Amino acid sequence: MPKADFSPANFVIPPIIKRNTILFALAQSFSGAGMQFAYGLGPLMVLALTDSAAAAGLSVGLIGISRFLAAYPVGKITDAYGRKPGVMFGLTLAMFGGVICGSSMYFSSIWVYIVGMTIFGMGMSGVQQMRVAAADMYPHFHRAQALGYIAMGSLVGLVFSPIIVGGAEKYALANGYDALALPWFFLPGLIIAGMVTVFFVRPDPKDIGMNLSHYYPGYTPPPRRKGSEDQNFDWKSLLRNVNTRMAIVANTSAQGNMSIVMVLTSLVLSHHGSSLGAIAFSHVFHSAGMFAFTIPLGRLADRLGRERIMYPGVFIALIGAALVAFTDGAYWLVTLGTFLVGLGWAAANVAATAMIADNTETGERGRAIGVNESFAGAVNVLMALVTGPILQWWGLPMTGAVAVVVALPPLIMWGALHISGRAARRRVEA
Numbered sequence: 001m002p003k004a005d006f007s008p009a010n011f012v013i014p015p016i017i018k019r020n021t022i023l024f025a026l027a028q029s030f031s032g033a034g035m036q037f038a039y040g041l042g043p044l045m046v047l048a049l050t051d052s053a054a055a056a057g058l059s060v061g062l063i064g065i066s067r068f069l070a071a072y073p074v075g076k077i078t079d080a081y082g083r084k085p086g087v088m089f090g091l092t093l094a095m096f097g098g099v100i101c102g103s104s105m106y107f108s109s110i111w112v113y114i115v116g117m118t119i120f121g122m123g124m125s126g127v128q129q130m131r132v133a134a135a136d137m138y139p140h141f142h143r144a145q146a147l148g149y150i151a152m153g154s155l156v157g158l159v160f161s162p163i164i165v166g167g168a169e170k171y172a173l174a175n176g177y178d179a180l181a182l183p184w185f186f187l188p189g190l191i192i193a194g195m196v197t198v199f200f201v202r203p204d205p206k207d208i209g210m211n212l213s214h215y216y217p218g219y220t221p222p223p224r225r226k227g228s229e230d231q232n233f234d235w236k237s238l239l240r241n242v243n244t245r246m247a248i249v250a251n252t253s254a255q256g257n258m259s260i261v262m263v264l265t266s267l268v269l270s271h272h273g274s275s276l277g278a279i280a281f282s283h284v285f286h287s288a289g290m291f292a293f294t295i296p297l298g299r300l301a302d303r304l305g306r307e308r309i310m311y312p313g314v315f316i317a318l319i320g321a322a323l324v325a326f327t328d329g330a331y332w333l334v335t336l337g338t339f340l341v342g343l344g345w346a347a348a349n350v351a352a353t354a355m356i357a358d359n360t361e362t363g364e365r366g367r368a369i370g371v372n373e374s375f376a377g378a379v380n381v382l383m384a385l386v387t388g389p390i391l392q393w394w395g396l397p398m399t400g401a402v403a404v405v406v407a408l409p410p411l412i413m414w415g416a417l418h419i420s421g422r423a424a425r426r427r428v429e430a
Helices: 015-031 033-040 042-050 058-081 083-107 110-127 129-136 140-157 160-175 182-199 205-209 236-240 242-271 276-291 294-304 307-326 331-358 362-394 396-406 408-429
Strands: none
Touching (some): 015 033, 033 042, 033 083, 033 140, 033 182, 033 276, 042 110, 058 129, 129 140, 129 362, 160 276, 236 242, 242 276, 242 331, 242 396, 276 331, 294 307, 294 331
16 A cells, blocks of 8 residues: 555554454453453442442452553553563453452452452552553554444453342352352453463564554554653653643543442332342443443544543533432432443543544553553542442432542533633734
8 A cells, every 4th residue: 555545534444453453352352241240249248348338449458549540550560571471460460369259258258359459459450451452453543443342342241240140149149158158259261361362462462553554554643752662751741731631630530530439329119128139230231331431432532532422421410410319219210320420421531532542652641541540440449439438428419429420520621721722823813
């Protein structure tokens, strides 16, 4: 293909890139069921082990601590050694952590649960490097849509979660087992299947990202930013750059909003008499919002720009949180709310991740996305600390109000940037 002919209009995905993308999407589908267990069953397990609603946010908090601790180190591993080793390491941790989580119910020990969920969360943080791999393998004008391909794998994985949880619940009740524990012991089989698919990915996406012109004839990579690679990486530069700073804030706010809602959904529905299977089904709608529309959202982010998808996504999540908290446990209204939270998070996450990838080089991208994940993990921890006590002492309305407030910062910051930009243009015109 002549160099001048390469453009989004005639873009074709090379077979080897398509193959690797399908393999990562399959791996995501196998491993994604575990996160549904963590968010759907986790608050109920904590409640059973502690008998305290004030501790209900512990499961989400542990996921946040794990992400905060592991995201950057795993990103450093993938920047140094490739994306596959980091993903494999994450899958291994997640498998062992899941088994420990299930065992906590048989030991009736919250401490065993804490250890298991922390290890599981660290593993799933490593699995997030699949998104970095997707960003590596595509040029910038197709990057957000590529992130959607990987996220779609999680949608396929949604099929496993309610089947496993519902089947385990029936089997456990009929045979005297713990219905909250049993699903975790089915998880290793799924994760091993994911590890097999990742094994067949080659070459490593990092190598592809550093040599994109070999795979896309005619593609000219943008000039490297001075002092950008490897040992010169400075995470503070992500906050100094307005684009990456706003991406991190938007993703963090959407994550914090969703963290509260994921705790509320299980507890609200359980309080109003929904079965574990019904709760898992409601979480399927949430996860469908998170993953079913990632490809069209990514396509829109590529065509319209990251900001035009990112900020509306945060606003949609805000509306969804209000529905979950203020509809008095009506099943389908709560389910609609949790779906909108997932949809809003998807828009914000896909656009923000693509924006960060656009503004970083291949050799530092794992750490840059890791920094973004660390901020998301930190807000998870904060929300876990406040959600339980607020729920215990002030009830659902105040908890929902907090979820709404958490989503406001990027919208306020965007408004301030927009106003200051217009003022600057008027001064120039004057």
